[in-house]
Every structure is written in C-alpha cells, then in structure tokens.
Amino acid sequence: MRYLPHTDTEIMEMLAVSGHNQVEDLFAHIPEECRYQGEMELPEPLSEWALTDHFQNLAANIRSSSAKAVLLGAGSYSHHIPAIVPGLINRSEFLTAYTPYQAEMSQGTLQGIFEYQTLTARLLGMEVANASMYDGASALAEAILMALRLTRKKHTVAISAAIHPHYREVVRTYLQAGPFTIVELAVGEDGRTDFSALANIDDLAAVALQSPNFFGVIEDLERAAQTIHSADALFISCFSEPFAYGLFRSPGASGADIVCGEGQSFGMSRSFGGPGLGMFACRTKYQRSLPGRVVGETVDVEGKRGYVLTLATREQHIRREKATSNICSNQGLCALTAAAYMASLGGTGMRRIARLNYDKAAYLRKGLVEAGAKLLFRTPTFNEFVLCFDDDFEPVRNRLLEKGIVAGMELGNFYKEYKGAYLFCVTETTSKAVLDTVIKELRI
C-alpha cells in the first residue's frame, strides 16, 4: 500500500530492537476480551482510479449540484471563488500543518490568522476577533454562553425568531444543560424582530439578532442596540451572509457587543454545508472572555515582529474545566481562506460585489412581483427575500427544476405561519438569463 512504507525486512529489524518476533506481539498486553473479533468488514481497497470513478458516480447522484442555478441561500451561499484562493491556501505548508503550537515554524499560519482576525474585526466593525469557531450556529451558541459569563447572575437570553432556525436549534443544544432560559422574540409584520416581549424579562443577559435575518431582511440594528442596552443586556448580532456588510452598516458600527456568524461566503464552496467558518468578534474589553483560539503579535529574542497563539489561560488545555470554551481544533484553514478571499476582494471589490448581489436579487424580486408574486415583508433585504403566491407555486418550481433551476425553498417546515411562502436567494453567480427564465415561468 502506497501510504505504508515498511518493507518486511524493515519490520523484522525494527521488531528486533524491541525484542519482538512478530508485529502481533506488540499487542499481546491487550486483553483477549477487548480484541476485535475476526476481520473488519469493509469494502475491498479501491485504487485511485476506481475511487475516482466511484466519486464520479456519487456526484452524478447529487442532482442539485449539476443544476444550472440554485436560488436558495438559507445559510449556504454560492459565490464566485477566485482560482488563486484555494490554490494558495491548499499549499501543503498550510494544509498539512497542525495547530501552530510551535510558533517559530508556524509563522505563515500565525500571520495569516492574525490578518484574518484583523479583517474580520474591520468587516464587523469590532475591535478583536478570534481565530474561528466551527460554524455560524455554534458561534452564536458560544456568543450567548460568553454573554452569560459576562453578565454573571443573569440567566435569560432572548433570541429573535428571525435567526436561522438551525442556529436557534444549536443554541438550544448548547444551552440545554445549563440553568438558562431562552425567550424567543417574535417576527413582526415587517419581517424584523419584535422587541415588545423584552419588557417582561427580569434577568436578561443578552439579546441575539441576525441581520440580514433568515428572511434576508435587514434589521434596524441601531435602534435594536438602544433597546437592548437600555434593557441592560448585551447585544449579540449574528449573520449568515457577511457580504451584506459591503453595503449595509456593520453590526459593530451599529452598537453590537458581540458579533458572530457564518463565513462560508468568503471562499468556501457550499460542500453540503461544511466546512464553513464561525466568525466571532467582540469589543476589546471582553477579549479575555473570548472563546476559542486567538493569535497575538509579539517579538522574538532579537526584537523581530512575530505571532503566537495567546491568551491561552482562557483555554481548555490550561484551564481545563474552567475554560471559556471546550473548542480545540477549530476551522483554521477556513479562516485563512476567508482572509485570502477578503484580501482578494479588497474594500473596493467587497463593495462592488455586495452591490451586485443586491441588484441581482432586486431584479428577480421585482420581476416576480410584477409577474404576480407578493412580498411577505416590505422591509429592505439583502440577497434573500420571501415571496407568497396566489396560486400554488410548486408546479412552477417543478417546471423550473426540470430546467435545472432550483427556485427557492418553502418555509412551512421552519415557520408554520409562513407555509406556502418561499425563500429565494440571488447572488452575483446567477446570470440575468436564469433570472429571466424564472420570471417567465411564473408568468406562464
């Protein structure tokens, strides 16, 4: 086997050094009752070529990915990825390294992550960011846990029902073992979070919103910040589509205390939902409560600038059960990817692509409304929007599917009250021709 270098002679030579006769002897101390019985039943090994054939068949069996266009986001977005980004980040020095424990031979990863933290903080309008969490959902859960740590004796958090339903589920999973109460804030008629329930909560630690929210709607973060801060709670703002901040004001600039979300849009393919990237940022004053790894700048013995993993005392390998989080391996390479992606865009490119996303979504939205669809919410959106239809939309959707276009997703599974409404997403990757096809099909 090409991954196993030992020749039989070498095996014998090596066994001799530890005084063994056969490889099995090395396992002699494993109690008989613990041993694996017989041989494992796994498929026969495939050569590189048979494996490639197998994957071609698997891929052919993922019909959605051979589609011309998938007009659906809902936390997983299709954006153009410049050829240079995966090419550079997959250089083996990045790809096959471990977590940069030995800073002197990991300066590439470390500077790269320091840059990621900086660009992330700039994007989100915050002061510091960590080196990544698993995904947007767990980042939100960790943000809430962090807020609960910061506010000590308070045990209630309010989360907007307009946050991605899966993120809310993950929050529930993470918080289920603790003495916490989760209150859900309803969605208003405008598709924004309704804060009226806040007044009735006593020990409110934090309020979490998403903007753009699950419906693509831009929350009024500045007003939210006032409301939340005057309720003496921390304001957590999350997101699933960071491209929005190329056009809309960042959560940090709007007054959020902790900002977190999903960074898949920045250079990662959808890949059936992972790996993506949990982005996480906060104010400097909270930095010692951050979960996860962080990279900091320092100097070497000669005074030369360099980077190290730092603030380790927050972490599980030092503080063990008192750590700010149990996270160890994170999404390092995805963070590096996101940094390279953000740098490839630049400020100018980021603004342009964000606008193009807006324009394309607006084009479809207007076209469908003219063709008879109704907007569920009239509030500004980014990328995504929700439509209702007088007639059943499924036949139209099926006809489009036959043309290789996945047009939106019905919301009934997520929100009973919006049954029959469809969530659409358009990014810069969808051509006008596809959008026109969708509009035309609705008119038929």
Next chain:
Amino acid sequence: MRYLPHTDTEIMEMLAVSGHNQVEDLFAHIPEECRYQGEMELPEPLSEWALTDHFQNLAANIRSSSAKAVLLGAGSYSHHIPAIVPGLINRSEFLTAYTPYQAEMSQGTLQGIFEYQTLTARLLGMEVANASMYDGASALAEAILMALRLTRKKHTVAISAAIHPHYREVVRTYLQAGPFTIVELAVGEDGRTDFSALANIDDLAAVALQSPNFFGVIEDLERAAQTIHSADALFISCFSEPFAYGLFRSPGASGADIVCGEGQSFGMSRSFGGPGLGMFACRTKYQRSLPGRVVGETVDVEGKRGYVLTLATREQHIRREKATSNICSNQGLCALTAAAYMASLGGTGMRRIARLNYDKAAYLRKGLVEAGAKLLFRTPTFNEFVLCFDDDFEPVRNRLLEKGIVAGMELGNFYKEYKGAYLFCVTETTSKAVLDTVIKELRI
C-alpha cells in the same frame, strides 16, 4: 484589471520621474507608419467565471474526450496519473521559474532535472541524457542531425518506415535544408523493419528504428544493432511508448548509440498532443555532441554538492551558429513531471504496469481474433497491434462510437498498403468491461 496593479496616481508619479506627461509619450519615438491603426479587434474581456463557462462549452465540443475509452495510441497514450504528480510539479516554485540560469536559486529544478536525466538513462539503458527536447518527433530529428555531425562526411540516413509517420515527416522538415539523403527502410511481413536496402547505401551515417514501432511491434533491436554497426553506421533507436521498457529489453542494452522518443506516457495528459516530452540519451563518448540543455553535478565554494546547467559551449547562447542545436526553451516542467512519475512507479511499479498493459492488450487482441479479426503481423507487440477484418469494420466502429468507445484508427491515411487495417491500443486505464464490449460488438 486584476493583473495590472498600477493606480492612476502611481502612473503619473512614475511618468514624472522620466519627465513624461502621459503614457503615450513613452512611445513617441515609434514612427507613425509603424503604429497600430485603431484598436485591436479582440473579444471583450471575460471574467474568470465567464471564461470558465466558455471552456466548459469548448470541452463539451470535444466529443472524444467525453468518451468512455479511446482505444488508440499512435504516439499519444492514456495512462493513470497519480494525484501527487501534477500537484507537486505545479508548485509555483517549479511552475513559475525560468530556465535555471541562476543556479543558487534554482537548485530544486536543477536537482530534479539531474534526477530526470539519471532515470531516463537508466530506463533507456544509456549513460547520459539531456534535459529534454520538444517532443519525440523533433528528438528523432535532432538525433539524426547529431549522428550526421558525429559521422562527419556521411550524408545518408536510413529510417524505418515503421517509425511513426509524423516523426518521419518532422525528420524530413528538419533535414530539408541540409545536403542529406533520407532512405526509407520498408516494413517486412512480420511488421519489423526490413534491412535489406541497407546494403546498397554508400555513405550511411545512421539508421533509425522505432521499438515498439508504429504498429506496436517489438523490433529485434539486438540483431538490428549488429546489422547497423557492421554497416558502420550509428544506431538510433526511438520510441513513442516508453512503458514498453518495463517489460522489454531497453534499446541501450540492445546496442543502440542514441536513444530518443516521446515521454508523454510518463505523467502528461494527452492534451490534444502536447505538451509532451522529447527524451534523449546517448553514450558518454558522445556527450559533448548532445543537443539541448544538460544539468551536471558540481560543488559550491564550501564544497557542498550542487547542480548547474553545463556543457554550455555546445549551445546557441555561447556558440551561436555553431551550436549543436538551436533549442533554448525545452520541456523542462514535463521532464520534471516524468521524473516524478518514474519515481512514483519505482522499478517495481514500472514492471507491473508494463505487464498489465501487455496483458490487457493481449486480452483484446485475442478476443477480437477469436471474434474473427486477423492479425496483420504475428510478431510480439506491446500495447498496440494492427488488425484486419473480413468485413468492413466501420459499422462496428460507429456502433462502438455511439457507446462512447473509440475503437482503433484506420491506417489507410498513413500506409496505403494497409488500407482497411486498424491500429488498436490498450493500456492499464481500460477496463475489461470495455474490452468485452468491443469484442461483443464485433461478434454481432
């Protein structure tokens, strides 16, 4: 444009340094009558994404490449390429370097090419090899020119008609301007070169054979060496399928003086015929007459082993019109690829794959013969073989084409005398299932 970094401000600053006001001024000295008239008529620039779509369409318009199997070699072979080979050789330090003129910052390329030369020499049974020629055809032409230089006053070369027809054409192109005579040796009934015409040639400088030859037939190189050497000529042995030497005796071991051919089989995709690799090797005594670049071992000022381009006095940049060849850029990266490929195979792998190629070709050959086809030649072959059919084979071939199988190539365009005969090729990449389909189709 993302490849052009200059901002307008920078352009103005830079112009100021040379005292110009606008970029156009830098071209003021170009006579008006030499100037390009108007703007160039080229397509509008495509984004990465539009370009990718365009290439998808182009590829879809190459029907042969979506075929399940192309049972044709004729100088361009389908072999498995391990994922590691292109991955490593396309590392930008190799890919984006120039010819290694500055040895101290090119040791990667230089050691890699030194290794290529060594493995090539070992494969071909020769003592030295150069750093590559353009392809098998021009390598053969250069080999003949080299032989003519070595034998000085002789002006006739004999080349076997069983050499790849295109190679022979290239030889004619290269030799057309010189005072040379090319005699073609006929193909015998056994598919091997017939040497009987040699006796009548006066100033015979060299004889060139190919083995396996265009028909896949293994020439009897040892006997050829005797015949040629006793005619006092140099023996040039060429090839288009080097995998043969994993099974058959190498040309060097059989007595050839110069060995050359095409190395595309070693890790290069067919890519519509190029880039491939001209491999070129000879005896040490001829090394100062080699065409092309060579890398040699030396030491640095501290005595450390290192590699440099050497024997430059043979080359055009020193000897100009007296050079052993005009070649300058060669197929460096392809040579590196071939070395990585040969090393990935190892001696053991090379033997196994060669045998598998033999076995698979033999399976199809036998199957088709049993189904009624006739062997044109009964001599041992490697990989390729020629069949004749009682009935017209075209209908069968067309039916197979519809099933995505390209079954052989009719020889009439190349050899009038073999009209209606078909050249087939089978390598390790063709599955038994495909071979069985072909056999079955002939039986229908």
Next chain:
Amino acid sequence: MMPGPGRSGLILEEPLLWEKGKEGRTAFSMPEQDVPECSGEVDRELLGNGPDFPDLSEMDIVRHYTRLSTWNFGIDTGMYPLGSCTMKYNPKINEKMAATPGIAASHPLLADELSQGALQVMFELQTFLATLTGMDAVSLQPAAGAQGEMAGMLVFASYFRKKGEKRNKILIPDTAHGTNPASAALCGFKPVQVKSGADGILDPKIVAELMDEETVGIMLTNPNTLGLFEESIREITAIVHGKGGLVYGDGANMNAVMGLVDFKRCGIDIMHLNLHKTFSTPHGGGGPGAGPVCVVEELEPFLPVPRIVKGRDSYHLEVDCPDSIGRLHAFFGNFGVLVRAYSYILSMGAENLKKASQLAVLNANYVRESLRDVLHLAYDKPCMHECVFSDKKQQEHKISTLDMAKRLIDHGYHPPTIYFPLVVPGAIMIEPTETENKDDLDQFITVFKDVAREAREDGERLRQSPMHSKVRRLDETLAARSPCLTG
C-alpha cells in the same frame, strides 16, 4: 553538518496585508453587471461604508500567501511527531475527491432526492466507523473532537434526565486531554479527577472508590494519552456500569488499534473519533476536523439530528427524534472532511487499516527503544502509537524539554508534543505514525541523540535555538500581557 535535514536557505519577508496595497487595485474578477443598478435606492439609514480592506492585485495576493507558506512547516515538509495528534500523511487523492465539482457544489438544504450521493457518503461512512469501532450507531455531525465530547456529555445528560436520575459528577483521569473536563463542564458536570496508577494506566480500585450514584460515569481515553492501553478497561467499565453509569471513550488515539480492539467489547458506551487524526484528513493549521460519535444501541435515540436513514433504495434525513440532544451544527458537520475520511477508508480497506495501526505501534516502540538511553522514559512499558519521555535526565544540565524541542526545529523536525500529559513533568510525547519509514526514523533518532549530547556538552546552543527559523524564540508572555490581536 547537522545530522538532521534542517538547513538555512533563502526565504522572503512579507509585510501584513494592509501594509501593502493601493486603493483601486483588485485581485477579484468582476462579474458582469447584467441587471440594472438599484442598490442606490436603499434606505441611507441602513447603509455603511464597506470594510476598510486593503486593495491588492492578484500578484500581490499570490506572493503574499506564497511567502507566508514558506514560513510554515507541514507533514509534506518533514516529520511531525506531535504526540496525540497523529500527524500522518494526508493523501492528495482525498483532496481531489472532496473537490469533485458535484460534491463541492452541493447545497445542504435541498430535498433528499436531489442529494442522494451526499447522503450515501455519510451513511456509508457511518457504517464504516461503526464497523471500525465495534459500536452500533454513529453521528457524523460533531465538527471536531471536542464537539464530539460535548455531544457525548449531552447524551449522558439526556440519558439520565430520561431515566429521571440526578447525577452531576463525572470521573476524568488526570491524563485526560483538556477538552475532556472542559466539555464535561460545559454540559453541567463536575469533573472528578482520577489519578492514574504508577504504571500509567487506571487502577480499577481507584475507579471503584470514586464511582457512585451521583456520578454519571467516566470519560477516559484508550489508548490513553501516555500511549498506553488501559488494560483494565473491562473491569473499569464493569464498575461504572455496575453503578448505573456510562462510559465515554475519547477515541482520538484510535490510530493505534484499528481492527485490533473492539470498543463495544471493552464496555465503552459512547466514543468520538478524530477523523483529522486517525483518518488522515489534513489538519489545516488548526482545522477543520471532524469528531463523529459512535454509540451503543441503547444510546442511539439520543444522537444529534438529523439522522441519515437508508430506505429501500434511497436515503433520507430524519429529524423527528424526540430523545435527541438536538442539532450541533447548522447543517451536517464538516462534510468535506467526512468525504476525505471516507475516501481514505475506501483506499485502504480493512487489511491496510489494521496494518496501519500495527505499523504505527511498531514505529512508536522502535523510537521508544532507540531513545531510552538518552531520554528518561516516563513509564517503562511497551507503548501503543506514541511514547512519552521527559527532560529528567537533562535537568542536571539545566536543559528543559522546551530547549530540546526548539533545537529540533533547527534540525528540520517539528517538535513532539511537549508538557502534555500534565502528569509527566517536562513531558516529550512522540507519535511517529505509520507513514514514517525506518530510514527517516533512524535519522530522527540520530538527531535526538545529538540534541541530548548537546544538552550535556553545549547547553547554550540549545537555549539559543531555534536559529534557522525566520523568527527566533518568541516572547509569549508579552503577547499575553498586552494582547495585540488585530493590526
């Protein structure tokens, strides 16, 4: 000449991204604006200025990351014997498979019938992992080992909640990885430390003393972080089960025992695997990884949703699992990592996986035997996939584990894991993995012996090391005292 492959050579300096760039440059290929512009219509109140990112050209970006990469060291560069991390070769074909266009482009939220290929990968991988561990059911959702542990702890909690039992302590050996107590604490349990025995493994007697009806059970690592097999595992699990408890197995060290140990037979109830260790997916300088959990039948109802179910001739997702701990990830976990592990298992097959474990153990024992003269062996007994030394012998020369580790860098090796596990002061934990060949191990051994010689003869050189790397020893205290986390 140094006996290791480490040398000095030319590398290039590179500033921070925002120290480069000029406004107006770009490295992004702008798609066509084929629809009318209307972003101008947006409510000004909501608009921002866009982020303050530097504008760079494509060449700028390419050089930036190319240069940064040369300051790094990966498995492809050289030996990386980081104990507990299983830094084995990461096959390139797996990267290629994960990049298969149809796989990479798949959206996670479409109807099951549009995603059969992706569901098949996950279903089959679950089956493979069940076979490999001996366990009954698998969830692939945890994004890393620590999240797998969390899943396990939540399963513990749900199990006892369902049984109506109030237990809040959990036994965790002193050799455990830091994530274990952290995960337990996150799920509301109070870790109780179990001292490992004099021979480095757990003593069932001590477990028996600590295990009671307020304790949910035990969370142990087997083979443990000293590289030793918990030989009394069956007694221990019996004790825990006897008190109504459950046993969590940290399977990060599975690379030692594939096809050799059956974890269910050992009495493990739930365990996680680190696919980025045992199953050769690259670690990416910190992740992404994947930490699937494998359970016995009784615990299957508690696994995270969605579950992948195989019907007659198709796969579908099941979310209606009332006992489930819920969802751990927005979608299905790090699917791309799962694909690589699946590809690896298919490439290896049962026999080669078993052989991989055998050779991993052979390599570790070979290193252990070869270095025992120059380094103090923490526990003098045959090891599994890794061996743990300490700097005890070097202390008299005032040389620490850190000094030796840094010196190895100059020789061209990534240092072993150091100062872990905590029970061995000055620990040096070497896990060579099976993909290192004997010649390379021999060279590593020679180098380590030379470092030990230097420790005796030329200590200052070690304290000054590394000298070849782009930066010398970095001031970690400064970094932590006045954190500078963004530029």
Next chain:
Amino acid sequence: MMPGPGRSGLILEEPLLWEKGKEGRTAFSMPEQDVPECSGEVDRELLGNGPDFPDLSEMDIVRHYTRLSTWNFGIDTGMYPLGSCTMKYNPKINEKMAATPGIAASHPLLADELSQGALQVMFELQTFLATLTGMDAVSLQPAAGAQGEMAGMLVFASYFRKKGEKRNKILIPDTAHGTNPASAALCGFKPVQVKSGADGILDPKIVAELMDEETVGIMLTNPNTLGLFEESIREITAIVHGKGGLVYGDGANMNAVMGLVDFKRCGIDIMHLNLHKTFSTPHGGGGPGAGPVCVVEELEPFLPVPRIVKGRDSYHLEVDCPDSIGRLHAFFGNFGVLVRAYSYILSMGAENLKKASQLAVLNANYVRESLRDVLHLAYDKPCMHECVFSDKKQQEHKISTLDMAKRLIDHGYHPPTIYFPLVVPGAIMIEPTETENKDDLDQFITVFKDVAREAREDGERLRQSPMHSKVRRLDETLAARSPCLTG
C-alpha cells in the same frame, strides 16, 4: 536589516531519489488486474529486467518534491526581472482552464468532428495573434521561440527555392539572441553579422551595404534585445525587400508593443511570438513554451502542416499544402500552452493588452531613470520594456556584474539577465514587466542602490554572495570540465 525581502529561514535538505527508497515500496496506486496474466508468454529473447528505479512510498515522493521546490524561486516568490524573458505574473485561472478534463484528455488523432472544441481554440488563437501582430496568417505549431525561428528560416528557404533563387547568406544584428544565428545555420544559411549603431539600433546604411542578391534577407528583433525600438525599421525592410529579400522578426519582445505597433506595416514578412513570455504562460523552469509564427499572406502557403481551416460551421485540418515546409511537431505543438495563452487573451481583451504594454514600458523606464545614477546606462535613450546597464562604474572597485547579480539573490530578488546582449560588456538587462507594482519596484531600486553602495564600500561581501541560499556560488568550470550528468 537588509532593504530587500531576502532573509534566512529554515529549509530542508533532501538526497537524490536513488539515495532514498527500499525495494518493494510504491507510490503508485495499482489498478486491478482484471484480465488474465499472459505477459509471461513473451519471447524471452526480447525481455529485459525493467529499469533500475528506486522504490519509494507516496510520502517519500511528496516530501522529495516539496523540499526541492523550496530551493527554487518563481515569479510567485518574488520579482524576477530577467531581461528578454518577460517574467510576468502567470494567472492561475489559465492553469485551471488548461486542466479542464475534456481539454486535457483529448486525443490528437481522432476525426475532426470529434475534436471541434480543440480546433476552435487553435483557430481562434491564430486569429487573435494575427490581429495582435497585424500579420495575415499564423501557425501555432512551433514548440518554442527557437522552433518558430526555424520554421521561419525554412519558409525563407522554401520561398527562394520556389522562386528558383540561390541565396545562402542572412543578415543578423550583433544584438541578436543566440537562437537566431543557430536557427539560421540549422536551415543552411550563413549568418552575416550586422553591427548595431552607436545608439543601439540598426543603421539602414549598414544594412544597405550588406544586403545583396545572395542574401535571403534579415533576421532582426524589434524591440531589440537592448530594449530599443528599431526606429528605422521601415527603411531597413524596404532595403531588404528592394533586393528581393525577406524580413524575419523575432517577436520575443512583443510585450512592449501590443496594440501599439503593427508588424506588417513595419515591413516584417514573418515573425514568431513567445507565448511563454508575452502571453503569460508559465515558463516551468525551462519550458514548455510555444513559438507561433505569423506571416504575410504571400508566405502563408509555406506554413507548417496541418493547417486549421474554418468551414461553414465546423473546423477541419488540412494537410494537403504542397508548398508547406512540412510538419514540425508530432501533433499540433504544445497545445496546453496554447490554451493558456488563449485564456489569457480572452481574460485581458484588447484594451488591457495594450495597457499591459504601456505599463511594461513605463516600469522599465522608471527603473532606468531610477538607477541611472548608480549603474552605467549602456545606451542613454528611452527604452521599451527593458533597460540595459553595465558594470562599468563598478569595475574600478573590481566588482563585476556577476557579483552584483549574486548579491541580489541575498536580497530576495532573481537577478536580471546578465552578460547579454553580448555587445554590452558586463550587461545587466532589467525587464520588470507590467505586473510589478510601483512599491515593489521602489524596493528593488533601493536594494540595487544599496548593492551599488556595497560595491564601493564592501566589495568582499558581494564577491562572497550569495550567502542566504542553500548552496553558495557553484563551480561551473568543474561541472563542464568533468561532466557528471547522471547519478
């Protein structure tokens, strides 16, 4: 601290392939033996032992080439201002396009109707190159510039043969690249050297003196290898044409004049382009390249076969061209390189290509002006894409061009082309190309000034350089005197 980006860092030593390995290892994934073995039946007389290659594991191969790569320097590493070589950024998207499975897998010998996409690429690229140069017809077959030159010389020979004229001399300027005289000689012509004028360009008077009816014409480079535009090109070509001769243009320096100069209007009859220079295909440490030839209508019949012809709605290959010089390549030349150039032209479009030339010339003039105080300018006039200095000023300090070049390595730059063209003793030929930005040029200028300062103040340091690279200055004389070409 050195002003350039060059530093010392950790790199790893690596032996020759056959100094590693053990028989029985493999890095190749063996396909299934799904047919009976019968290779045993082969005539023993013909069999060999197979080559003496080392057997290595996949990890061995990966580390080998990874390490070797770190001893190399590419454009992606840093500035590579090698004059006459146009080392500009090689866009990654072009690599991706060339690797499109359907493109990479295409067999060159199938019926035209099975290969339309490939023929379309070639046909369109021919059209683009004709547009770019102003010429009428193009053959893409030459595998590099030198083979393009050869094609041109054979066209010359065929042209005069057809006209029944016996001419055997050819005028070649003293500034010509070595391939020019070599190609001419290969095709049976005797090169006659034309001295360039005091201002670095050709004097029509001298051409007029040398041109006669025994001379086939002239072979010149424009812009020439001094980076100067041959301003009298129209007079020169008129003189040559007046004597019945032809004009060959070496278009290796086309990067200076895209969309700015029309070569047909200049009077060029045939020219080659180096796609691996002007059209950004990577040079691969020596190739592959592509050297298409472009001709005026009158010479089209002589172009190599096959020709690609566009029919009403399909492309086909034409081999029946009685006047053709024949075939130069087994198939169509370096098709994969053509694809990259095609992809580059499509990405750029007319306006950006012209702008690229303008910026390339701007960059060269900027460097020229910025360094003229410290380096002797060979010819003091505005340059095109490159500027040529010499070591005249440094000679008094006994510092040579070679010393300065080697010192640049330590600073992290690939040296310029040195000692070429031959007419400038100690030439230093700098071609920055348009993809270098001003900041990077400024740093390079600062560094070169610093090297010039060192030449005055600290010459020994320069003679000892490079010091950062893995090997120091290599003994080229030894290599040539006792050649060791295989190991």
